[in-house]
Amino acid sequence: MFEKIKNNFNTQTWVLIPIAIAINIAVGQIVLALKLPVYLDSIGTVLVAALCGPWAGALTGALSNIIWGIAIDPNALPWWPVAFMIGYMAGRMAQWGFFKSWWKVVVTGFVVAITAALVSTPIAVYLYGGITASGSSFITAYLMQTGSDMISAVFSTNFLVEPVDKITTAMLAFAIVLGMPKRMIGGYPKASQVETEGVQSTTQLYIAIGVVVLLVLFAAFMLRNILGG
Amino acid sequence: MHERLSFHIKRDSVLHRLNPLTKLVLTLALIFLAFTFPWYWMPHLLILIAVIPLSLLGKVFREFWLTALKLILPAAGFLFLMQAFFQPIGTDVIFKFYFLDITSESLMFAFKNAMRVFVMVSAFTLFLLTTHPSELMSDLTRRGLPGQFAYVIISTLQIIPQMQAKAQTIISAQRSRGLDTESTFFKRAGSVLPLVGPLVFGSLVEVEERAIAIEARGFTSKHAKTSLHEIPDSDFDKILRWILFALIVFSIGLNLWLS
Structure with missing residues (x-):
């Protein structure tokens, strides 16, 4: 067990982690400036998870939130377990070979999203009484007003919001790995996990993007259904 | 600075x-x-x-x-x-x-x-x-927190402002080349990659160099390290x-x- 954690960390991992955290924060702020309906604040976490392993990914996620909390906005602090699980799950998926082609990366993103939704639900319920200060809480509030109980209201909101964000995050992280020269990847502990299968066809990329677009439309449809009655 | x-x-x-x-x-x-x-x-x-x-x-x-x-x-x-x-x-x-x-x-x-x-x-x-963050880190390291954690936290606090400045430069540069960051949803979504790409690759290039630099300063050494400041x-x-x-x-x- 302990050895397994240890083999995620070599000097390159320790150097990559601060840079990955800074990437999380800087990209998160770029996306905020572009006014897109996603956060994309865990690209660095997924990148570390794929290159170095689940424990390194988990550490990056947790520290990201803690540092975001102590340096920029203290409201981010209580959410560190969510970021921890995002990193851990992304690393596990990469270990099982789900970081080698576009459609597999979409699956990874989806699994990560479900994990994130599961972990953030109890935090939102016990710490904030279900309604947090984020914009998506309007949906939760509406669901609670119309009679669903708190836990299922929070969970369905998260389930609606997370997949699009996390799949896009995973795809961007994969695009970064594809763009890195082989020589740069070689030094990380789990470099073999991201060895891609054959040539990455653009058709697959388009199918993957199509899946994401469908998911967005589905989420929008569900949202209208919920809000419409 | x-x-x-x-x-x-x-x-x-x-x-x-x-x-x-x-x-x-x-x-x-x-x-x-x-x-x-x-x-x-x-x-x-x-x-x-x-x-x-x-x-x-x-x-x-x-x-x-x-x-x-x-x-x-x-x-x-x-x-x-x-x-x-x-x-x-x-x-x-x-x-x-x-x-x-x-x-x-x-x-x-x-x-x-x-x-x-x-x-x-x-x-x-x-x-x-x-x-002060470094004070907290040196005190915790003295009590047995692995030095690597202290390195990650302190160096992140230093890298973030640099990275934010770099992101601003990239946004301005791409805008001056005509990248659309303000109009329709699809135009804005399309400009994620030209902004994120240079930022991320530019930072990842430094990793190997930094790793060699801290390795040369005894980063992974198992010996107890002395501290200049007593807390x-x-x-x-x-x-x-x-x-x-x-x-x-x-x-x-x-x-x-x-x-």
């Missing part, structure tokens, strides 16, 4: 002179008391008897309230409004607006929750205003830590016993 990212304000006060670990325990004690003590007015009382006196004691009263107003009040206020309107509890309706209604129960609930969050965030803000840890600190720790345990115990 880029500033290191931190709230810390250098002053000479009782709170600044406390050992960093003591201040960390104090912060955690305030949070645990606010969230677990089974008495409605506890968070409010904590603000009166702990948060305000501590900010005076630490000579950061003005800065604390400025940060608080900027950071905490929007979030806590929004939380209060959302919860007052939307918590479907209670029957005693005070105010009605279409399907939204405020009952006295939901108002009390919202007030308590907003106050709890206020205590949590202000405890951390006070801690950060009076503690004082008085008996008062030790006693205070135990008292605070006992308070946390008492509060959690009381909560479990009563529920």
